[in-house]
Amino acid sequence: MTDELVPGALAGVRVADFGRVLAAPYATMLLADLGAEVVKVERPGVGDETRSWGPPWSDEGESTYFLSVNRNKESRAVDLGSPEGREEAMALVASCDVVVDNFRAGTMDRLGLGPDELLARHPGLVVCSVTGFGSGEGAHLPGYDLVVQAVGGLMSVTGSPESGPTKVGVALVDVITGLHAVTGILAALRHRDRTGEGQRVEVNLLSSLLSAMTNQTSAYAVTGQVPRAMGNEHPSIAPYELLQTSDRPLAVAAANDKLFGLLAAGVGRPELAHDPRFARNSDRVEHRRVLVAELEDALREEPADHWFDLLSGMGVPCGPINDLGQAVALADRLGLSPVHEVAEPGRAPVPTVAHPITMSRTPATYRTPPPLLPR
Known part of the structure; x- marks a missing residue:
């Protein structure tokens, strides 16, 4: 930019x-x-x-x-x-x-x-x-x-x-x-x-x-099943939701078996990745309630920022719930x-x-502020 x-x-x-x-x-x-x-x-x-x-x-x-x-x-x-x-x-x-x-x-x-x-x-x-x-x-x-x-x-x-x-x-x-x-x-x-x-x-x-609405609309078009509100859960992936830590919720997106294995190891519960109830994503979706309870039992030992630093360092997509001020501060800290x-x-x-697209030869420019009401 x-x-x-x-x-x-x-x-x-x-x-x-x-x-x-x-x-x-x-x-x-x-x-x-x-x-x-x-x-x-x-x-x-x-x-x-x-x-x-x-x-x-x-x-x-x-x-x-x-x-x-x-x-x-x-x-x-x-x-x-x-x-x-x-x-x-x-x-x-x-x-x-x-x-x-x-x-x-x-x-x-x-x-x-x-x-x-x-x-x-x-x-x-x-x-x-x-x-x-x-x-x-x-x-x-x-x-x-x-x-x-x-x-x-x-x-x-x-x-x-x-x-x-x-x-x-x-x-x-x-x-x-x-x-x-x-x-x-x-x-x-x-x-x-x-x-x-x-x-x-x-x-x-x-x-x-x-x-x-991509996958939700497609699910209806293909199967005729009408999706429902699931709060912060995902209809097809687990864990892909908010999990409680010692101070506030942490968004965790362990969207495949490898990421789930890293997550389980990161929270000190590597055996979860080998539990037949959680071995594959479809198994984790089926046993979501039990899985969430197991993960939150471990996550409640430390605050969200601790887990964010630890798990992100391992490559697990996660993050605390930021307000907009914290979100802007994060983007600024990341050089965006x-x-x-x-x-x-x-x-x-x-x-x-900022304009959201970065272009190497013809970047977006900020030439004039929004116009005043013309007289």
């Missing part, structure tokens, strides 16, 4: 960003980090809804939610409800390679900015639409992360039998959908560069969630530079979370 102003991998790509809230703005920020020029279109006087989503607020009174997904962008106030605003938006599109929106399906069509209209005028354009439930039978449904976590099955496998259905602690479906949008946009740009032909890219929250400050003249530096 570097803060030097070097041409990014997407230098020369211009993006018209009609996105709001999280999924589309996250996608366009990642594109901007990699060198694309992103122009964010906002409602005059109001801007993106997340500008008002707080607390928490920065020292300058800005929403930390908005700050999280809008760096490296220029902002323009455009009234899409007026003929003049739509004309301005169309002029912006004419100068761009990519258009991104996450309005409810059909909204851009009603504004005269729909994919068919834009592609008819600009055949080389990549037009990416992010919706909640697709552009077909689900077009009328609004897409909010909480609702999709509920109807998409994620809440049903999150939490425990005691807690009941539980949402993930961040709008993860929006983030995953944003990542899928970036993948589709980059693939479409590759095709455009090869053939000159643009295209429409569609992603939706529900499909993105079902894909991201998790937070960068971005500044511009006349404005206090804005801390921003």
Whole structure:
């Protein structure tokens, strides 16, 4: 990672960003980090809804939610409800390679900015639409992360039998959908560069969630069995869960027989690896309760940090439960530079979370902080 102003991998790509809230703005920020020029279109006087989503607020009174997904962008106030605003938006599109929106399906069509209209005028354009439930039978449904976590099955496998259905602690479906949008946009740009032909890219929250639930969705598709919430246990691996130590839980991911053998030796119970109840992973899953009791009996002799150092040194994947401050401190200690400050003249530096991709020749850059509300 570097803060030097070097041409990014997407230098020369211009993006018209009609996105709001999280999924589309996250996608366009990642594109901007990699060198694309992103122009964010906002409602005059109001801007993106997340500008008002707080607390928490920065020292300058800005929403930390908005700050999280809008760096490296220029902002323009455009009234899409007026003929003049739509004309301005169309002029912006004419100068761009990519258009991104996450309005409810059909909204851009009603504004005269729909994919068919834009592609008819600009055949080389990549037009990416992010919706909640697709552009077909689900077009009328609004897409909010909480609702999709509920109807998409994620809440049903999150939490425990005691807690009941539980949402993930961040709008993860929006983030995953944003990542899928970036993948589709980059693939479409590759095709455009090869053939000159643009295209429409569609992603939706529900499909993105079902894909991201990978083994759980596959288990249902293959067997018809509906997975259930198992707390911190894994349906197919043991031990792959939280185990209690003398002071706090330790996450242990002994995902194969070799790792289990190392774990057993590390906690001073090497005989467990030779016990027929625990010899193979399927045996350990079947006898999970007994296995956990045996392991926790040994682990309760020392605190979690002791076991983290000892077992990690042996190659056993494990770690204590960190709060976010401890997680950032760990990333910093590992040399991952998790937070960068971005500044511009006349404005206090804005801390921003690092772009997650490292590239040796065209690294992500942090050129400008999230834009102030245009006047």
